[in-house]
Amino acid sequence: MSEERILTPVQAVKDALDVMMKSDENVVVLGEDVGVNGGVFRATDGLIDTYGEKRVMDTPLSEAGIVGAAIGMAMNGMKPVAEIQFFGFIYPAFEQIMTQATRMRYRTMSKFTVPMVIRAPYGAGVHAPEIHSDSMEALFTHMPGIKVVCPSTAYDTKGLLISAIEDPDPVLFLESLKLYRGTKDHVPEEKYTVEIGKGYLAEEGEDVTLIAWGAMMKVALKAAEQAREKGITCDVIDLRTLYPIDKDIIAASVQKTNRCVIVHEAQQTGGLSNDIIRIINDTSFLYLKSPVSTVTAPDVHVPFWALEKAYLPTPERVMDKIQYVMDF
Incomplete structure (x- = not known):
């Protein structure tokens, strides 16, 4: 071992x-x-x-x-x-x-x-x-x-x-x-590999798919914990690779949960969430019970440190979007 x-x-x-x-x-x-x-x-x-x-x-x-x-x-x-x-x-x-x-x-x-x-x-x-x-x-x-x-x-x-x-x-x-x-x-300690191009299901649920990567995984997992307290369970997908994206893990999850929230700390316009939404539309549109929602940074430069908390996505903002797609 x-x-x-x-x-x-x-x-x-x-x-x-x-x-x-x-x-x-x-x-x-x-x-x-x-x-x-x-x-x-x-x-x-x-x-x-x-x-x-x-x-x-x-x-x-x-x-x-x-x-x-x-x-x-x-x-x-x-x-x-x-x-x-x-x-x-x-x-x-x-x-x-x-x-x-x-x-x-x-x-x-x-x-x-x-x-x-x-x-x-x-x-x-x-x-x-x-x-x-x-x-x-x-x-x-x-x-x-x-x-x-x-x-x-x-x-x-x-x-x-x-x-x-x-x-x-x-x-x-x-x-x-x-x-x-x-x-x-x-x-x-030894050499091992993780395959490039494959996402990871970090948490399994039935109601909403959360998709994130990097630092936003902690935010998504915290939001999933808050959702659980309200009786809502989430698939939480860590993309790990942003290009090429694992389309299969996204499609399988969205087709199960019928709802999706994407979280990233890049600005919204031109962000990777747009490509993920396209994948969902191509593979899983007829499964959706609500529009795909996003939680991102605003379309401004990263602010000086005093405003960073207002700039970055938070578990509370993600929870608001989880509730939105559930209530739609």
């Missing part, structure tokens, strides 16, 4: 990197302060001592340079894991991702692939400065050629990150700042 430890998600990130760097010399880590300082959140702490500066590389402050270098490494047989210090810093690298990383397999008729991972901490609720807390995953789910992963538990963080590093194509790996040290669970 495998040994299991209680880890936080940020510890699970380091664990996954250590496992993969130990087993595959082509795996390298690069980014701002990932080496000597061990990363701003200590996700890579100590790796440079084990694997040296040729495999754990501190880079200049250039997101375009970090991603561009990683693309070149990946095309030449390496498996780079590039860290963007905060997801909101990724904008200068958008061109490299959109026009190079995601298109290389298509452009070269699969003669070249780009097996790279871009790790990026995201999300509000930690009182970070401007641009540090953005949640714009939908910009990348609109990009053919890249997978987008967003775990909510330490177990899934390790398993999905290992899967991402082993994937032959680029993967954007989003890590919730709020969950980095805000949750713990059992994580096996």
Whole structure:
């Protein structure tokens, strides 16, 4: 039986990197302060001592340079894991991702692939400065050629990150700042994988389907607990992968419960909830007893810390929407 430890998600990130760097010399880590300082959140702490500066590389402050270098490494047989210090810093690298990383397999008729991972901490609720807390995953789910992963538990963080590093194509790996040290669970010591593209039914119910990912899973589960006190039971789906989305788990749940509430901390307009609603309309429209409802951030920039609580979805707001779809 495998040994299991209680880890936080940020510890699970380091664990996954250590496992993969130990087993595959082509795996390298690069980014701002990932080496000597061990990363701003200590996700890579100590790796440079084990694997040296040729495999754990501190880079200049250039997101375009970090991603561009990683693309070149990946095309030449390496498996780079590039860290963007905060997801909101990724904008200068958008061109490299959109026009190079995601298109290389298509452009070269699969003669070249780009097996790279871009790790990026995201999300509000930690009182970070401007641009540090953005949640714009939908910009990348609109990009053919890249997978987008967003775990909510330490177990899934390790398993999905290992899967991402082993994937032959680029993967954007989003890590919730709020969950980095805000949750713990059992994580096996050995190498294991969690399949990219498969959601997880975190809680089972009969009346309403709640769909969330990342930090919003804690909000959805708390809302499901409040609903239970009122005699309403919820399926709570953790998507885990945002692109490609697990359409089957969504359809199966909505066809059972006949109602759905989607929760995400990105702004509403252009958010991933729109794609999920499309999936429900395509697969399960005639099963619905009420319109699909959403709980999201408003269409404003992430505010300064004093207003973060007003900006983010809360269990109470989700509970209000659960009651709405039940009463419709």
